[in-house]
Amino acid sequence: MVSVVWPEAEDRTAQGVAVAGGAVHVAIHSLYKRYPGQQVDALQNVDLRIRRGEIFGIIGRSGAGKSSLIRCLNRLEDPTAGQVVVDGVDIGSLSATDLVHWRRSTGMIFQHFNLLSAKTVRQNIDLPLRVAGVPPAERRRKVDELLKLVGLEERQHAYPAQLSGGQKQRVGIARALVHDPQLLLCDEATSALDPETTRSILMLLRDINRQKKITIVLITHEMDVIHDLCHQVAVLERGEVIEQGPVWQVYGDPQQDTTRILLNPLRDSLPEALATQLTEQPQSPQSRALLCLNYTGQGAQPQLSALTAALGSDITLLQSKLEWVQGRQVGQILLLAAAQAEPLSLPHHATFADRIGVLGYVTAT
Template sequence: MITISDVKKIFQTKNGTVSAVDGVDMTIKDGEIFGVIGYSGAGKSTLIRMLNGLELPTDGSVDVNGQVISKAKGRKLREARQSMGMIFQHFNLLWSRTVLENIQFPLEIAGVPRGERIRKANELLHLVGLEGRGDAYPAQLSGGQKQRVGIARALANDPKVLLCDEATSALDPQTTDSILDLLVDINERLGLTIVLITHEMHVIRKICHRVAVMEAGKVVEEGDVLEVFRNPRQEVTKRFVKEVAQQQESDDILDQYPDGKVLKLTFVGSGTDQPLITSLIRRFDLEVNILQGQISQTQKGAFGTLFIHLKGEREILDQAVAFAEEQSVKVEVMER
């Protein structure tokens, strides 16, 4: 569906050249929800703008659904953009137009007859859960409702790809979750490929199938969301995963429990259902103390981490650790 090949983007500024995107290769599959995450300045916004031709790469190519966007111009570029919808952080609605008129706007530009525009806009109002609000103006809507209008407008031309540029960053957590649920529903109903950029790992965790982590213009890590959560390799990825897990610093935990062993258990998929703690208590003469933990749902299953403290005879401790490692659980003995 989308192929990005050795893409680079260099900006000339009064202070010299800035390499916003530096040699990115990426393939996004048809029908998947693909996330690009990075902190400010990582290059993710520039990258997504190159997907619909708002920015042209300095080098490399961008192919979307068989169209080489990086070389398309004039009518071909306009046609290619009609196959892509885009939603923004700050909604970008027309404040002097009603909700229904905002949704119709892309169809109006495309020359679609008025009756067909109204029919399509009402269908999309129903899809995004805004029935009865067609005559309202953006100023009368909540932030979440405004973003729903933005999503409906982005779907007006029946795009094959939906681009989301920090689409939930301006929303509160509860509203964010409702918008993410809507995006998942749209992906499943319409088979739409969704590419979103964000600096929030919660967004990636909740709806994405795969993720690319960007830092300093480069993709430093990429893979299935569940695998990235289970085994983050780069420091920047570990920071993002930690934000979701909300874990204490391991040093702090070790300071509080100087005796015995502190284990970090990572559960993935069916492993989250295992009665591991119960088995440890029944099998071994140990004191087992649960320190902290959390289980999160991803699109491909559950991911969880649990810190436990084991206290007992050294030989029994070693046997308990070996037993835990035999289960479908990743075991890390925290070192002092």
């Protein structure tokens, strides 16, 4: 898994509260998109609210409608119905001239970089400023500032062919920031990169979000990106939003099968050797309950001493997947209780599990 080193849990939680209380920056109302000649909507009744200064992730399988949605957010595509309102402005109502002006306040980062091969790093970053008629001295100052921000000062005279994938994406990020946008749209910005480079790009985007207070909307099919970077997440399936909420909540207790598969494809799997031994009822006094202890970020902690006290010392840990997401512990533990152990139940044992389930019984042979 790609992991970004976050501040201490208290800082993360405080940041999440601050963002959650911010004003709505982007509001998507009943958005539909159907392409000419198609019989099925690419987007269906999408409603989302993205608050100022937060990093909002949109995840889904290929063909779920992610790219259609982000292209509607800056009117590269016009929706068939519905509205996209940014800072109180319905962007669908903008004239062609007003749309050009508005887009300068919205940065866009692409998967495949889209750099001009015949221009250097510096020239690629400078070009949007030149096109906008920014004076040379101001352009130089701005490009110098952005080169420092993305860590490419020493590579400013290199051409794209001389850069790594991560360096090319850093140029793309710098170019997206030339007009000091308040909104940054990222379309699969890390999917072409290796895990180590992905981590560095995520850290850069996190720092940009914190330093410049830019709202970031990030489209991805990579669960690690959502886990490590985003405050809020929406899950798309066949053009519809099927689940949304704080990352810790959706990640810790997904409600839809698609979400479970995307965020944790191994979540509900059992080791094959164990699954073949499982029975619905105990077969003998030596049968041991297979327990699933779920942690959904509500505050329960896997206290081993408490588990031992409740189930006896003869417990067997079979599988554990616990992670910290936005300062909250989420995941699950599978274990075999001792034979004839008293069953765990909520709320009596709510201090060390948010949800407890008996998956079956295994009898020692």
